[in-house]
Structures are given as C-alpha cells and as structure tokens.
Amino acid sequence: MIANYCKANKDKISISENATASGINSSRTYQLKDGSNITFTDRGYFSIDNLKVNNNTQLINTKSEINPHSGTDSLYAPPLTSSVSEYNWLGWKLFTVCTQGYxxxxxxxxxxxxYDSWYVHNMPFNLWQISNWETGTHQISSSTAEIYAQGNFHYGFEYNGNGLTVQNYYVKVYLSCDQNGNYEAHHSITNLNPTLKIRSFNLEF
Incomplete structure (x- = not known):
C-alpha cells in the first residue's frame, strides 16, 4: 500500500542520511505531490513530514498590534506549521510532533x-514515553531564526529502578526563515542506542 502510494504521488526520489548515535544510515526520501515527504530508513521505520501554510493572518495582526518594536518596513511570513509522523515497519503511525509560529x-x-508545539500518540495503548520536551525559538544570527520543538521519544520496560529502553529517538521539528522571508520546514530523527539500567548503573549497547 505504501509503495503504491509513493508510486502514484512521487515527484522525485532522493537519497539522504539520518543521524544515529553510532553513525550514519542511508535513507530514501520521496517527495509527494501534496508537498509532504516520506522517508524510508534501513532500520525499518519511516516518517512523513509536512509544511502547512495558514493564510489566516489574524495571529500576525494581533501580534503586530501589541509589538511596539515592529517597524513600518516590517514584513511577515504566513503562519506556518511543521510536522513529522513516525511509523513502524508495519505502517502503524506511532507519534506525531508539530511546531507552529511565524x-x-x-x-x-x-x-x-x-505560537504552539505539541505531540500526539497515534496508537491506542501506546507505550512511547516523552522526556526532555523543549519548545521555543532560536536566533541563530541576525539573518536566520528557528521555531522548534524537540524531545526524546522512547519505550521500554522499567521495574523497581531497573529498566530496558528498547527504542529511543531524539526528534526535532523546526521552522527556519531568513531576513528575506524565505522559510522552510525541517526535522531530524536521531536513533539513540538502546540502554539497560540496573539500579545506579546505565549501560549502552
């Protein structure tokens, strides 16, 4: 089903790389006609990312009215939402991460x-846990800025201080824009090594 969807909607195929704790693994990214991208990795999972442009400028108008530092020469990119959804090898959507702003x-x-960031558990009885959740903005330079959401998405088993983390991803979703109003949506999924915690000891393998 996924293969047929890609075949019917793809504009191009590109080879990219995903970061992992132990190195780089290759992936295949299909750009779809609806503007989203689907990325398959050699670890079995895949993700779909999307950029949504909101033409409703009410949020911008409200913000500019209360911002005394906005000059008469200020321009605004439209409200943007960047999202990425993670799927397992069976095609089940595990979770979705979104960030929003302008x-x-x-x-x-x-x-x-x-403006807002959130995550969604997409499966009933979802075992995925979220930690180190962070949202906000990053002024990279005077000419480049980001709006982001990031955190650890992991699942495993824990009892009485002992535990095993089976899968652990560090997910970052962000929007970027330059001084000329050129905006883009990005995401990164870092595959961290499984960990075994025994009392006060943490083992990584």
Missing amino acids: FEYNHKSVQPYF
Whole structure:
C-alpha cells in the first residue's frame, strides 16, 4: 500500500542520511505531490513530514498590534506549521510532533514568534514515553531564526529502578526563515542506542 502510494504521488526520489548515535544510515526520501515527504530508513521505520501554510493572518495582526518594536518596513511570513509522523515497519503511525509560529523580517534581520508545539500518540495503548520536551525559538544570527520543538521519544520496560529502553529517538521539528522571508520546514530523527539500567548503573549497547 505504501509503495503504491509513493508510486502514484512521487515527484522525485532522493537519497539522504539520518543521524544515529553510532553513525550514519542511508535513507530514501520521496517527495509527494501534496508537498509532504516520506522517508524510508534501513532500520525499518519511516516518517512523513509536512509544511502547512495558514493564510489566516489574524495571529500576525494581533501580534503586530501589541509589538511596539515592529517597524513600518516590517514584513511577515504566513503562519506556518511543521510536522513529522513516525511509523513502524508495519505502517502503524506511532507519534506525531508539530511546531507552529511565524516570522517577522525586513531584509536586514528576522524575528521568530513561537505560537504552539505539541505531540500526539497515534496508537491506542501506546507505550512511547516523552522526556526532555523543549519548545521555543532560536536566533541563530541576525539573518536566520528557528521555531522548534524537540524531545526524546522512547519505550521500554522499567521495574523497581531497573529498566530496558528498547527504542529511543531524539526528534526535532523546526521552522527556519531568513531576513528575506524565505522559510522552510525541517526535522531530524536521531536513533539513540538502546540502554539497560540496573539500579545506579546505565549501560549502552
């Protein structure tokens, strides 16, 4: 079913790389006609990312009214939502991570405005846990800024202080924009090594 979907919708196929704790593994990314991308990895899972542009400027208008530092030459990128969904090898959606915001720019600098970020468990009785959840903005330079959401998504077993983490991903979803209003959506999924915790000892393998 997934293969047929890709065949019917793909515009191009590209080879990319995903970061892992122990090295780099190759992946295949299909760009679909609806603007989303589906990425297959050699570890069995795949992900679908998407950028949604909201033409409703009510959020921007409200923000600019209360921002006394907005100059008359300020321009705004539309409200944006970046999302990525993780699937297992059976095609079951495990979780989805989203971040939302917009950017103010004037061809000299850019300012990010965070609006919201969230994650969704997409399966009943989902064993995935989330830790180190962070959201916000990052001013990389005067000409580049980010709006992001990131955290550890992991599952395993734990009892009486002992536990085994079977799968552990560090997921980051973010929007970027430059001083000219050129915006993009990005994500990264870092596959961390499984861990075994015995009392006060942590083993990684």
